[in-house]
Amino acid sequence: MAAMTILVADDDKEIRDGIEIYLKNEGYRVLKAADGREALDLLGKEEVHLLILDIMMPNMDGITATFKIREAQNVPIIMLSAKVEESDKIHGLSVGADDYVSKPFQPMELMARVKSQLRRYVQLGTYDGGTTLEIDGLVLDEEAKTVTLEGAPVKLTPTEFKITELLMKHPGRVFSINEIYERVWNEEAYNAENIVAVHIRKIREKIEADPKNPRYIKVVWGVGYKIEK
Amino acid sequence: MAAMTILVADDDKEIRDGIEIYLKNEGYRVLKAADGREALDLLGKEEVHLLILDIMMPNMDGITATFKIREAQNVPIIMLSAKVEESDKIHGLSVGADDYVSKPFQPMELMARVKSQLRRYVQLGTYDGGTTLEIDGLVLDEEAKTVTLEGAPVKLTPTEFKITELLMKHPGRVFSINEIYERVWNEEAYNAENIVAVHIRKIREKIEADPKNPRYIKVVWGVGYKIEK
DNA sequence: ACACATCTTAAGAATTTCTTCATATTTTCC
DNA sequence: GGAAAATATGAAGAAATTCTTAAGATGTGT
Structure with a gap:
């Protein structure tokens, strides 16, 4: 490989340099950034297979960065932090990080976690490029962030777009309301029923000729929503 | 899901019991084992989506168990340990565990990690639960939550679906009424006879041409129900 | 600061599903 | 064949889930 x-x-x-030495020693290629903003910039230019992010950084902290990254990518993220507080760990993990290491750490522990995450990541292959999704006349362009219905443009808000994108990426699969909330909002679902329901309705208003008998977004009672294959 | x-x-x-309470509260089904040997035995009989293993256990310790499990399965494993030594962490992770929590731990932290691992497991498709089951013309799609009979769609309610799913996942095996109740409702069975019988009947109405002489869901008198292999 | 678009919250309505209970039927065993 | 146990059925009220509407909160750009 x-x-x-x-x-x-x-x-x-x-x-940065210390971690680099260990990583190179294990045979990895290493990119370095001094803050979250730099990291995001680099991520746009280079293919990266794993990120190690410090939580406290100038310009953009690790949690915000993770949040931004998760909007587009699914690459493994390991968080670093000087704080030992549990709340941070939970926050980091629930925001979308895959693992958490607190400073000071044993370099070998970090290496073990890098390997563990990478092993996981490799098994699946890679991530999906931003192409267009199409289902029965409904076309969603992930790059242009546009949706058309039978050729006619449909104007969706960002949240509506993300929900539609999630459902269209996995046609036929049912997503529970909590799952939709967690994957679109990137945070714990708490009392999410109403919020998601309202957005689903708005989407239906825009893409369904007859929202009462939806052609695309169907409800699976007691389970969640899906878009037919 | x-x-x-x-x-x-x-x-x-x-x-064990403490963790169980928290997990059930989050909606998970919980199996318990007192040592590594028991855990492996259970793993052979039941479908398990995540393991929480203590490192120090009689009969078989968590690390040995992880090693054995990894020979056959790729299910997420979270290790627990009273030791705070780094060496254990590394050992645990490099042996094949996916995460590590040291005792004493905050229950909420453990829950966060469980969720994190599970999300990853499901998302990466390592989890093969999203397949379809088929028995003699009866097809159940676990992802789409749909059932078809000789190609024709059958509309099942959530509870009916879960019961059918349980029986179809283990064709030929007989499930007692109590076992069905406990695995579908995820709670103690108390006076469950009636309730399960009613649901079985509804399912039969929908998938059996002649409910009197069921082709799929058969009763084993005095024992329970099964779906023929 | 203002106008505009979007998101969130709340509460009741509409719908679907679950449970209970009474009663009927079938099977088993003597 | 008859009694006891187990399972099956029908219908109605209870419970849960989703839908709808609308108003208030938040955010964005000018």
Whole structure:
């Protein structure tokens, strides 16, 4: 397998360089960033297979960065933090990070976690490029963020777009309301029923000729919503 | 999504039961084992989606168990340990565990990690539960939550679907009424006879041409129900 | 600061599903 | 064949889930 690329983002240069040494030693290619903004920029230009993000960084902290990254990518993220508080761990994990290591850490522990995450990641293959999805006359362009129905443009709000995108990416699969909420909003679902229901209705108003008998977004009673294959 | 099953192995009964309460509260089905050997036995009989293994257990420790499990399965494993030593963490992770929590732990942290691992497991498709089951013209799609009979769609309610799913997942095996109740409702069976019988009847109405002489769901007098292989 | 679009919250209505109970039928065993 | 146990059925009220409407909150750009 070609060398995996790992992006290390930490404002402390010593830590960046230290981690780099260990990673290179394991045969990985390493990119470095001093803050979240830099990390995002690099991520746009290079193919990265795993990120190690410090939580506290100038410009953009690790949690915000994770949030942004998760909007587009599914790459494994390991968070670093000096804080030992549990609340941070939970926050990091629920925001979309895949693992969490608190400073100071044993380099070998970090290496073990990198391997663990990478093993997972590789097994699936890679992520999906932003193409267009089409289902029975409904076309969604992930790059242009547009939707057309039988050729006619449909104007969806960002949230509506994300929900539609999620459902169209997995046609036929049923998503529970909580799952929709967690994957679109990127946070714990709490009392999400109403919120999701309202958005579903708005989407239906826009893409369904007869919202009472929806052609695309169907409800599976007691389970969730889906778009037919 | 059908309830995920989590296997908790710890030699301390209090910890097992404590974790169980939190997990059930989140809607998971919970199996318990007092040592590694028991855990492996259960794993052979039941479908498990995630394991929480204590490192120090009689008969077979968590690390050995992880090693054995990894020979056959790729299910997420979270390790528990009273030791705080880094060496254990590394050992645990490199042996094949997916995450590590040291005792004493905050229950909420453990829950966050369970969710995180499970989300990953499901999302990466490592989880093969999204397939279809078929028995003699009766097809059940676990992802789409649909059932077809000789190609014609059959509309089942959530409870009916879960019962059918359970029986079809283990064709030929007889499930007692109590077992059906406990696995579908995820709670203690108390006076469950009637309720299960009513649902069985409704399912038969929908999938049996002649409910009097059922082709799929057969009763084993005095024992329970099964679907023929 | 203002106008505009979007998101969230709340509450009741509409719908679907679950449970209960009474009664009927079938099977087993003596 | 008859009694006891187990399962099957029908219908109605209870419960849960989703839908709808509308108003208030939040955010964005000018």
